[in-house]
Amino acid sequence: xxxxxxxxxxxxxxxxxxxxHVPDExxxxxxxxxxxPPLAQRLYVPLQQHIGAPARPxxxxxxxxxxxxxxxxxxxxxxxxxxxxxxxRLIAIEEHPVPHPSGLAALCAVIATDGEDTWAExxxxxTDYPQLDAALIRERILWAGVVGMxxxxxxxxxxxxxxxxRKIQTLVINGAECEPYISCDDRxxxxxxxxxxxxxxxxxxxxxxxxxxxxxxxxxxxxIEAMRLALAETDMHDYTEILPIPTLYPSxxxxxxxxxxxxxxxxxxxxxAQIGIVCQNVGTAAxxxxxxxxxxxxxxxxxxxxxxxxxxxxxxxxxxxxxxxHLISHCGGYRETPRKLVCGGxxxxxxxxxxxxxxxxxxxxxxALTPEESPSxxxxxxxxxxxxxxxxxxAKLLPQQMYWYARSKDLDRIQDYNxxxxxxxGCCAQVCPSHIPLxxxxxxxxxxxxxxxxxxxxxxxxxxxxxxxxxxxxxQEQERQARLxxxxxxxxxxxxxxxxxxxxxxxxxxxxxxxxxxxxxVTPPRQLTTDx
Amino acid sequence: xxxxxxxxxxxAAFFGLLxxxxxxxxxxxxxxxxxxxxxxxxxxxCGQCGHPGCRPYAEALAxxxxxxxxxxxxxxxxxxxxxxxxxxxxxxxxxxxxxPSVAMIDPxxxxxxxxxxxxxxxxxxxxxxxxxxxxxxxECTGCELCLPPCPVQCIRMRPLTEDIPRWRWPYPGKQxxxxxxxxxxxxxx
Numbered sequence: 001x002x003x004x005x006x007x008x009x010x011x012x013x014x015x016x017x018x019x020x021h022v023p024d025e026x027x028x029x030x031x032x033x034x035x036x037p038p039l040a041q042r043l044y045v046p047l048q049q050h051i052g053a054p055a056r057p058x059x060x061x062x063x064x065x066x067x068x069x070x071x072x073x074x075x076x077x078x079x080x081x082x083x084x085x086x087x088x089r090l091i092a093i094e095e096h097p098v099p100h101p102s103g104l105a106a107l108c109a110v111i112a113t114d115g116e117d118t119w120a121e122x123x124x125x126x127t128d129y130p131q132l133d134a135a136l137i138r139e140r141i142l143w144a145g146v147v148g149m150x151x152x153x154x155x156x157x158x159x160x161x162x163x164x165x166r167k168i169q170t171l172v173i174n175g176a177e178c179e180p181y182i183s184c185d186d187r188x189x190x191x192x193x194x195x196x197x198x199x200x201x202x203x204x205x206x207x208x209x210x211x212x213x214x215x216x217x218x219x220x221x222x223x224i225e226a227m228r229l230a231l232a233e234t235d236m237h238d239y240t241e242i243l244p245i246p247t248l249y250p251s252x253x254x255x256x257x258x259x260x261x262x263x264x265x266x267x268x269x270x271x272x273a274q275i276g277i278v279c280q281n282v283g284t285a286a287x288x289x290x291x292x293x294x295x296x297x298x299x300x301x302x303x304x305x306x307x308x309x310x311x312x313x314x315x316x317x318x319x320x321x322x323x324x325x326h327l328i329s330h331c332g333g334y335r336e337t338p339r340k341l342v343c344g345g346x347x348x349x350x351x352x353x354x355x356x357x358x359x360x361x362x363x364x365x366x367x368a369l370t371p372e373e374s375p376s377x378x379x380x381x382x383x384x385x386x387x388x389x390x391x392x393x394x395a396k397l398l399p400q401q402m403y404w405y406a407r408s409k410d411l412d413r414i415q416d417y418n419x420x421x422x423x424x425x426g427c428c429a430q431v432c433p434s435h436i437p438l439x440x441x442x443x444x445x446x447x448x449x450x451x452x453x454x455x456x457x458x459x460x461x462x463x464x465x466x467x468x469x470x471x472x473x474x475x476q477e478q479e480r481q482a483r484l485x486x487x488x489x490x491x492x493x494x495x496x497x498x499x500x501x502x503x504x505x506x507x508x509x510x511x512x513x514x515x516x517x518x519x520x521x522v523t524p525p526r527q528l529t530t531d532x
Numbered sequence: 533x534x535x536x537x538x539x540x541x542x543x544a545a546f547f548g549l550l551x552x553x554x555x556x557x558x559x560x561x562x563x564x565x566x567x568x569x570x571x572x573x574x575x576x577x578c579g580q581c582g583h584p585g586c587r588p589y590a591e592a593l594a595x596x597x598x599x600x601x602x603x604x605x606x607x608x609x610x611x612x613x614x615x616x617x618x619x620x621x622x623x624x625x626x627x628x629x630x631x632p633s634v635a636m637i638d639p640x641x642x643x644x645x646x647x648x649x650x651x652x653x654x655x656x657x658x659x660x661x662x663x664x665x666x667x668x669x670x671e672c673t674g675c676e677l678c679l680p681p682c683p684v685q686c687i688r689m690r691p692l693t694e695d696i697p698r699w700r701w702p703y704p705g706k707q708x709x710x711x712x713x714x715x716x717x718x719x720x721x
Contacts, residue, residue: 098696100696100699101701102694102696102699104694104695104696104699106695106696380704409703437704440701440704441704443701444700444701444702444703444704446701447699447700447701448700448701450700451698451700455574458673459573459574459575459576460575461671462574462575462576462577462654462671462673463570463575463586465654465655465656465671466575466577466585466586466653466654468655469653469654469655
């Protein structure tokens with residue numbers, strides 16, 4: 001197969017349905033090399049930076065922590081540990097605003113850094129990993145707290161552990177970075193291509209796949225070149241391909257990238273592993289290489305700080321937990337007052353309510369947008385049923401139909417239109433001539449359905465518990481009745497066991513008569529005494 | 533004439549027997565409508581509808597003996613769902629909806645009398661005589677049935693705080709207007 005691939009110099013690429021061209025704005029930051037800003041005085045490390053169960057804190061308040069020390073352990077199969085991003089003192093575990101569309105607070109470990117950045121004792125590097133047991137390598141990746149760094153933050157070790165019934169044939173590495181402004185993966189590939197490929201090699205070894213495909217959008221020629229050069233220096237070229245793909249939003253979506261590179265479609269509400277594919281981000285590959293080859297946990301990441309309100313748009317590598325305002329001031333602060341601060345890209349990101357929020361393992365971009373860049377949404381007009389939303393939908397859904405049902409809160413019908421296949425890319429809302437905030441409707445419907453499902457489960461539980469209580473009370477009542485009956489029977493048994501077998505009543509009367517006769521014999525007659 | 537009457541009478545007798553037989557043969561145990569209603573009710577077992585639990589209210593509704601607007605925890609959404617299921621006119625709720633809450637026992641006041649344990653319809657309070665009681669908040673339905681029996685008033689209802697797992701995206705605020713379109717302004721100009 002490798003030979004066949006080499007013979008066909010240009011590999012066939014497929015296309016996904018829809019998609020739109022958006023101004024990429026990457027030139028603001030993609031010429032800036034990755035830099036390391038000075039350490040923040042306080043790091044707010046959220047205990048949940050991944051999909052799954054939150055991590056359980058391990059360290060006592062006030063204790064000294066070292067860089068790379070585990071401060072919270074995973075609690076469940078789909079969970080990830082959290083490590084101290086720098087040395088210092090753990091001063092609190094408290095609620096602090098986290099990057100989330102709700103703007104709500106969540107539990108964060110607050111570390112007062114000491115500026116020394118002293119490393120904790122790290123596990124030994126596993127440079128000889130091809131000879132090691134795969135379980136050992138997966139354990140290392142779990143220990144390092146590696147999660148998907150493209151945004152979904154799913155624990156990587158779970159994704160690298162396909163069930164025994166599933167054979168994975170292809171590993172897809174996502175270097176598409178299709179959202180406007182973001183350039184962190186671009187810079188990572190340009191500057192650390194070799195390291196990224198090391199991570200890819202480890203994942204290739206773990207999954208035992210036949211082919212690895214690295215998809216990079218063709219608006220990043222330097223990254224493609226850097227990756228090709230790095231690949232030429234390794235022994236991976238007989239199974240690895242670097243594939244430039246046309247720039248079209250959202251080609252970096254997992255399902256879309258798989259479609260472009262392999263022509264296969266992930267089944268509805270399914271995962272790529274069902275069709276023998278695993279997809280990982282380039283940042284995740286670098287984090288896997290850090291964990292396995294250096295024994296370092298995931299405690300920092302590359303973040304793009306951009307937008308025309310930022311004085312000096314940059315790519316920075318920062319410890320997890322660094323407050324966003326610290327990064328913004330490192331990048332020269334604001335050139336002009338931003339209209340809004342966005343976490344993630346302008347298409348799929350969400351507005352931040354405060355600049356205090358920390359960077360997490362999943363934060364790839366901070367945007368401070370000027371009023372020109374993010375004009376206030378025009379008032380929504382009535383849907384004219386033009387169907388352009390359906391033309392651009394990369395998931396081949398019917399956005400217009402889903403809009404009607406979401407608007408009328410018909411949560412059953414909207415699921416018939418596969419609402420949960422929507423990746424919330426925002427293409428439909430972008431092209432809508434009536435400026436209807438379509439994605440907001442889908443997000444509303446999704447969370448509403450989840451909440452309803454949760455309520456239903458809760459009432460199911462309450463019903464079961466109520467029924468159990470009723471059954472218990474009934475059983476206790478029956479037991480009480482049975483006990484009473486037994487006591488009654490116990491009272492009655494001696495009479496029943498009378499040796500003469502006479503009628504008990506008669507026997508009683510007879511006994512009383514005998515007693516009276518005996519009394520008469522001893523005492524004088526009553527009448528006499530009364531006459532006295 | 534006579535033949536027609538006989539034929540119709542024979543048919544009527546045949547179908548009558550058939551229906552009578554199937555009523556016995558395919559008899560449905562319980563009340564399926566009451567089951568459907570019961571699955572819609574929130575199962576708080578709070579008794580605020582005036583029935584001793586959700587199931588009795590469902591049965592009363594199935595018999596048409598009560599209104600659809602009696603369930604306070606269910607709120608407006610339940611009134612709509614019930615009137616949809618039963619084909620009745622939705623009736624407005626009499627009392628305002630309550631925020632979802634759970635019971636909380638003040639550990640400094642609780643005397644361990646076990647009265648609340650007996651009152652709780654879903655066994656969400658744990659404890660024993662002369663031991664401090666505690667509420668299992670994941671199981672508590674917020675029915676408030678434990679409040680009246682407490683002799684020292686140490687139980688209070690605490691509203692559930694909104695956290696990230698419970699958070700929902702709001703319904704998009706600005707509704708596009710179907711009727712009043714701003715387009716005619718340009719047409720008029």
